[in-house]
Amino acid sequence: MAALPCRAHIRLQANVVQQAGSVLPEIPASPPNPSLARGRRERSESLRDFYVKAVKTPSSLSLLTEALRRLPGIGPKSAQRMAYHLLQHDRDGAAMLGRALFQAVENIHHCSLCNTFTEYPVCEMCLDEERDKALLCVVETPADQLMIEQTLTFKGRYFVLMGRLSPLDGIGPKDIHLEKLINRATDGNVSEVVLATNFTNEGEATAHYISEMLKARGLKVSRLARGVPVGGELEYVDAGTIARAMLDRRAT
Numbered sequence: 001m002a003a004l005p006c007r008a009h010i011r012l013q014a015n016v017v018q019q020a021g022s023v024l025p026e027i028p029a030s031p032p033n034p035s036l037a038r039g040r041r042e043r044s045e046s047l048r049d050f051y052v053k054a055v056k057t058p059s060s061l062s063l064l065t066e067a068l069r070r071l072p073g074i075g076p077k078s079a080q081r082m083a084y085h086l087l088q089h090d091r092d093g094a095a096m097l098g099r100a101l102f103q104a105v106e107n108i109h110h111c112s113l114c115n116t117f118t119e120y121p122v123c124e125m126c127l128d129e130e131r132d133k134a135l136l137c138v139v140e141t142p143a144d145q146l147m148i149e150q151t152l153t154f155k156g157r158y159f160v161l162m163g164r165l166s167p168l169d170g171i172g173p174k175d176i177h178l179e180k181l182i183n184r185a186t187d188g189n190v191s192e193v194v195l196a197t198n199f200t201n202e203g204e205a206t207a208h209y210i211s212e213m214l215k216a217r218g219l220k221v222s223r224l225a226r227g228v229p230v231g232g233e234l235e236y237v238d239a240g241t242i243a244r245a246m247l248d249r250r251a252t
């Protein structure tokens with residue numbers, strides 16, 4: 001049988017209820033003004049829509065960060081740091097960068113003969129009548145082309161693949177414009193093709209593929225020699241390079 005509450009216990013419970021009532025606001029059974037309640041509900045709904053939209057729509061800052069992440073070697077943290085730097089310390093530079101990017105994308109295309117970047121249908125180097133039409137050097141990128149030009153040792157013309165064969169990355173013959181290279185190499189002027197692709201596995205595979213393809217069309221094909229770098233000491237050169245240098249040795 002449950003014990004009945006004593007008189008003091010009942011008084012204590014009554015005090016607790018009274019104190020709580022003095023602190024908490026009273027909740028009306030029904031809204032005092034229906035139009036006021038409707039206004040509050042509409043404001044609340046529009047506020048919720050605003051936050052939902054803000055979460056779903058990427059901000060300008062996140063769009064900028066995502067765009068910067070497209071640069072090679074740039075991860076999310078670096079992209080964020082670059083975006084903050086441009087916006088906080090170099091807004092003029094950021095505007096200049098935006099304009100330059102837009103202009104470059106609008107105006108720069110591939111040369112119809114050598115495939116390098118140019119603002120004209122045919123690049124200046126292909127139009128240069130003083131360059132040797134019989135020699136055609138095949139490189140992977142415009143940066144490689146520039147490096148060879150800086151040596152002042154090659155006076156022929158170029159073909160820029162804009163890449164290299166890489167089956168693992170899904171890059172096949174069509175992606176490096178080999179049809180265009182065949183057309184250039186068999187135009188009747190070229191007598192020797194110099195393969196200057198990189199000495200990486202992909203670069204070597206690309207050179208071998210192009211070599212077979214062009215030899216089958218009766219063209220003379222040569223490859224850049226490999227060896228000890230200028231100023232290099234044999235003690236510090238890797239064994240693979242010394243081995244290639246030994247195989248490719250020539251009479252002095």
Ligand SMILES: [Zn+2]
Pocket residue numbers: 111112113114115116122123124125126
């Ligand atoms: Zn060109």
